[in-house]
Amino acid sequence: MSSRKTDTRTRILEATWQLMEQRLGKSISMSDVAKAVGISRQAVYLHFDSRTELMIATSNYVDEIKGLDERLSQFKAASTGIELLEACVDVWGNYIPEIYGLAKALLATRDTDEATAATWNNNMRCLRDICKETIDALEHEGILANEWSQQDAIEMFMTIISIQNWEQLTIEYGWSTSEYIARTKLLLKRTFINSSTPKQ
Amino acid sequence: MSSRKTDTRTRILEATWQLMEQRLGKSISMSDVAKAVGISRQAVYLHFDSRTELMIATSNYVDEIKGLDERLSQFKAASTGIELLEACVDVWGNYIPEIYGLAKALLATRDTDEATAATWNNNMRCLRDICKETIDALEHEGILANEWSQQDAIEMFMTIISIQNWEQLTIEYGWSTSEYIARTKLLLKRTFINSSTPKQ
DNA sequence: TCATCAACTTGACACCATGTCAATTGACAT
DNA sequence: ATGTCAATTGACATGGTGTCAAGTTGATGA
Known part of the structure; x- marks a missing residue:
């Protein structure tokens, strides 16, 4: 199954959220996210086409949880x-x-x-x-x-x-x-x- | 006198302010300001060391006027x-x-x-x-x-x-x-x- | 009139961000 | 073993800030 794909995607969302909570207000870069997840910057783009898309996906992800x-x-x-x-x-x-x-x-x-x-x-x-x-x-x-x-x-x-x-x-x-x-x-x-x- | 210097500085402040009013919310770049004044980007740096300094100076300038x-x-x-x-x-x-x-x-x-x-x-x-x-x-x-x-x-x-x-x-x-x-x-x-x- | 100085110019560079592309590695399934 | 897919590396375009060096222009004073 594509459990690996799904897993990485979730890990990216989780890391993005955590970074947002940590660095309130300060903008976070794609590099920051990649580093936090432990993957390459380009790998993030495999899951999310753009920074905007990642942020929206994170919003939906958080909405789902809480x-x-x-x-x-x-x-x-x-x-x-x-x-x-x-x-x-x-x-x-x-x-x-x-x-x-x-x-x-x-x-x-x-x-x-x-x-x-x-x-x-x-x-x-x-x-x-x-x-x-x-x-x-x-x-x-x-x-x-x-x-x-x-x-x-x-x-x-x-x-x-x-x-x-x-x-x-x-x-x-x-x-x-x-x-x-x-x-x-x-x-x-x-x-x-x-x-x-x-x-x- | 250094009326040329003072004049340019004022023109930069005026242009910055106008751009801020025009493009509400959208961030304006040093290039935008330079273009609006009709001088080179580097000339702006002759009057203001950084983007931050320009913004603060503009704030003070506007405060003075209104x-x-x-x-x-x-x-x-x-x-x-x-x-x-x-x-x-x-x-x-x-x-x-x-x-x-x-x-x-x-x-x-x-x-x-x-x-x-x-x-x-x-x-x-x-x-x-x-x-x-x-x-x-x-x-x-x-x-x-x-x-x-x-x-x-x-x-x-x-x-x-x-x-x-x-x-x-x-x-x-x-x-x-x-x-x-x-x-x-x-x-x-x-x-x-x-x-x-x-x-x- | 000529030298000087300050404002301003052009053009290059370093650094960092987003976003794209191509070639490659590695694992897993059939 | 072969194909598929996630992920990697590395290069590149674009555009932002900020710095540096060298050259131009114009007003001013000796």
Whole structure:
């Protein structure tokens, strides 16, 4: 069988991911990857046509392993809008640290590479669904602050919980994950939930 | 006098800035700059030792022309915390579009280049002062929502009005400047101002 | 008027990155 | 044993940063 081929491919993906996590932000070269796997640089090109393709494949590989989808099972327990909001920040806030290196690498090439930008946006789509679900629930329950239209609220919600904001608050300002989660929940609740509604 | 030298240096800075604004996000090379000015690539190195130095010099050049400092004169009119908050978002929200290309270019190399990161952080320091002043005023007036410590509020404030958030809301989601300003004010007021206090 | 100095030129080079190509080795299956 | 396929070595094109050397041009001062 082509178990050798498959194996090397996986080893490349694994090494790429590890390098991304290690060297947050710093770009990694094909040579770096090859060296880490212990094969020649050209061998990497036998499995991935280009650097871009490798990065996208790595993204999909990581997605498969730590699927965000599965984590959303926590959402089934949430019945109210506020519970959805809390679950959303809990899941996402614990998820980001695990994929931060990868996300950073994708974001870095996003501006110069059409394909990675598409991959990134695709990944963000599932987050948008969650945000929409949450805002919809709040609206349905009549506790969405009336200054917000549904569309505006969703987009602001997405922006608040963006990886860049997580990065600034945790990496730059040193907030712990639990601090990040608690304060982000606080901000979202104060922002979107009608003040006549009791909080928490 | 060395008016020729000074002149060329200024022309390089001007061209660099223009290129940054034109090709948002895409990195620009020393050749691009030289071509735009109409001189040889090596001549650029006569004025700036490295690409990094050119970018930092461009940042300072732009800062000189459209100084954020001067715009803060609008702050003198603000007496209350809420007025400060509004003035802050007004000034900053109208400022970002003018320096977005430059900011984008600096942010792109920030992760791989220590010097540009330092320049960027230096630029952000003046923003932090404004945020602090605003939060302090709210606290002093007793209308800062009591869930927030002063430090946390400042850092969250800074994060909310970050250029990345502006980029996502305007460039990606298509918000106009006035929409961005209005909705950011709304979010900040709801988040930080005690709900017993009448808004607006 | 002539010499000088600084800005700028051309052209070459070192180094590193991506990406391509050709020829070769080594293992494994039929 | 022969073919197939992964992987290797080595060369090459392209394009980026940064350095160096030698030559050109033009303004300025003696």
